[in-house]
Structure formats: C-alpha cells, structure tokens
Amino acid sequence: MNYSFKPPLKWAGGKRWLAPTIKMYWNSYPDHETCRLVEPLCGGLAIALHIQPNYALLNDINQHLINFYIQIKEGLKIDSEMINQSDFFYKRREEFNTLIKNNEYLSKRAAELFYYLNRTCFNGLCRFNKQGFFNTPFGKYKSINYKTVFFEYKEVFKNWTFTCQKFDETDLLRTDFIYADPPYDVEFRQYSKDGFSWENQVELATWLSKHKGPVLLSNQATKRILSLYEDKGFTNTIHMGPRYISADKNKRIPVKEVLAVKNIDIIEHSLAQASLFP
Numbered sequence: 001m002n003y004s005f006k007p008p009l010k011w012a013g014g015k016r017w018l019a020p021t022i023k024m025y026w027n028s029y030p031d032h033e034t035c036r037l038v039e040p041l042c043g044g045l046a047i048a049l050h051i052q053p054n055y056a057l058l059n060d061i062n063q064h065l066i067n068f069y070i071q072i073k074e075g076l077k078i079d080s081e082m083i084n085q086s087d088f089f090y091k092r093r094e095e096f097n098t099l100i101k102n103n104e105y106l107s108k109r110a111a112e113l114f115y116y117l118n119r120t121c122f123n124g125l126c127r128f129n130k131q132g133f134f135n136t137p138f139g140k141y142k143s144i145n146y147k148t149v150f151f152e153y154k155e156v157f158k159n160w161t162f163t164c165q166k167f168d169e170t171d172l173l174r175t176d177f178i179y180a181d182p183p184y185d186v187e188f189r190q191y192s193k194d195g196f197s198w199e200n201q202v203e204l205a206t207w208l209s210k211h212k213g214p215v216l217l218s219n220q221a222t223k224r225i226l227s228l229y230e231d232k233g234f235t236n237t238i239h240m241g242p243r244y245i246s247a248d249k250n251k252r253i254p255v256k257e258v259l260a261v262k263n264i265d266i267i268e269h270s271l272a273q274a275s276l277f278p
C-alpha cells in the first residue's frame with residue numbers, strides 16, 4: 001500500500017481531509033479485503049486513492065474527468081509542452097474546446113489538455129458555459145509542478161472500473177461498500193450548487209437508503225440534510241471541515257460537515273484515533 005498517492009487533479013470539494021476517518025470505517029468492515037468500493041460521485045478520487053481498495057467502481061457525471069482516468073489506465077504519458085503562461089493557456093483552452101466541438105473529447109489529447117487546464121486554470125475549477133465549452137480563466141500561479149508520467153496511478157487503477165453516468169445508474173452489488181460525496185447542499189438559496197438541486201439530494205438519499213450493504217455519505221451539515229438522512233435510518237456524525245464561512249479572517253467559522261452512516265459498525269475509539277492522526 002502506497003500512502004503517498006495524491007489525487008492527480010485539483011478538484012472542488014476534494015475530501016483528503018476526511019479520508020483517514022473514512023478509512024477507519026472501511027477497515028472496520030469485515031469484508032473490506034474482498035468487497036468493492038463504489039463511489040457514485042467520485043470527483044478527484046481522494047478517498048479511493050487513500051484507501052486503495054483491490055476493487056473499485058468509480059463513477060462521475062463529468063465525462064472529461066472520467067476520460068482522463070481511463071487514459072491513465074491505458075498508460076498516459078504527456079509528451080507535449082505545458083507552460084504556465086496566459087497566452088499559451090488560452091490557446092490550449094481553445095484547442096480543448098475544438099475537440100469538444102468536433103466530438104473528439106474522449107481522446108488521449110483531450111485528457112492531456114484537461115490535465116494541463118486543470119493545473120493551470122483559476123483554482124482548478126472545472127467550469128463550462130451553456131454551450132458546454134470550458135471557460136475557467138488562467139490561474140496566475142507563481143509556479144506549477146506539471147506531471148508528465150502517470151504510470152504509478154496505472155498500477156493502482158488496474159482493477160478499478162470507471163463509468164460516466166448519473167449516480168443512480170451505477171450498477172450495484174449487494175456487498176458493495178458505497179461512499180457518496182455529492183456537491184454540497186446550499187440551504188436558503190434559489191439556485192442549486194453545480195446543477196445539483198435539492199431534488200437530486202433527496203433522490204441520492206433515497207437511492208443510498210435502499211442499498212443493503214455499507215453506506216457512507218458526506219455533505220454540508222445543513223438542517224435539512226441532517227434530517228433527510230436521519231429519517232432514512234442513517235447515523236449522523238459531525239466533523240469540522242477545512243472550509244470557512246466568512247472571508248474575514250477574524251470571524252472565520254469552520255463549516256460543519258456531516259458523515260451519514262448506514263450498515264457499518266465501528267468501534268468508537270477507532271474514530272477518535274482517526275481524527276487525532278489525520
């Protein structure tokens with residue numbers, strides 16, 4: 001097991017900080033050596049890369065992300081230049097959008113560009129306009145350490161399957177260990193975060209509650225998320241996330257996150273250890 005695996009991309013809502021706690025749940029599950037880890041909204045893979053299960057099914061609705069992982073599985077090596085410079089960035093962004101326009105976005109070249117854009121753009125944001133074209137601006141980082149060879153991930157991905165569909169189309173086995181991490185619920189706002197509406201949050205909770213095997217869900221601990229999962233028989237635990245509510249440093253309050261758990265028993269002291277030694 002290699003503990004040094006960092007996710008290859010920057011990804012909004014990445015859960016590296018929660019990974020040791022989730023691993024405690026995983027380790028406490030008696031069949032974890034043989035069962036499959038399923039992440040129906042896998043994003044940047046922080047959890048799968050930390051746990052490194054033998055078998056995994058990793059799904060996300062973002063086709064560029066999944067294409068990138070599939071290309072890694074096939075042995076991705078980037079030979080083309082990657083430069084942290086504004087003009088160069090906008091040319092590469094245009095090239096990426098041309099691939100989208102020409103229906104060539106599930107290619108090795110698209111994966112190379114996706115990686116370059118992710119590392120170089122503002123905050124690693126994966127943002128598209130209404131026409132489906134990538135539109136995040138240049139990131140203005142002082143320096144960027146670009147990776148060109150992804151062979152070590154290829155080895156880890158060997159028995160992992162990547163799919164691109166809506167979370168509830170994920171084909172589950174009864175014994176699957178599910179970890180679900182949707183875009184955060186944002187209460188008191190009309191619009192939905194990243195297109196994930198309150199109806200989607202309810203659909204996800206309903207879908208997860210039907211699974212007979214172990215389930216973990218993380219989300220912002222809004223009142224309605226807490227009662228949604230409690231009503232569906234989950235046990236909620238609250239964790240202080242690394243994000244803050246206020247931009248004013250003196251008034252910064254950490255955002256509370258919930259981990260909703262079903263069909264997993266865990267020894268309390270293991271959890272305490274997980275938060276002491278992240």
Ligand SMILES: C[S@@+](CC[C@H](N)C(=O)[O-])C[C@H]1O[C@@H](n2cnc3c(N)ncnc32)[C@H](O)[C@@H]1O
Pocket residue numbers: 011012013014015016040041042043044045046047059060061062165166167168181182183184194196
């Ligand atoms: C908070 S991120 C997951 C972060 C991940 N756990 C990590 O540590 O990097 C949520 C992910 O859900 C995906 N997503 C949003 N709506 C979805 C849907 N309906 N079905 C599947 N995936 C979806 C997004 O593309 C995004 O990658």
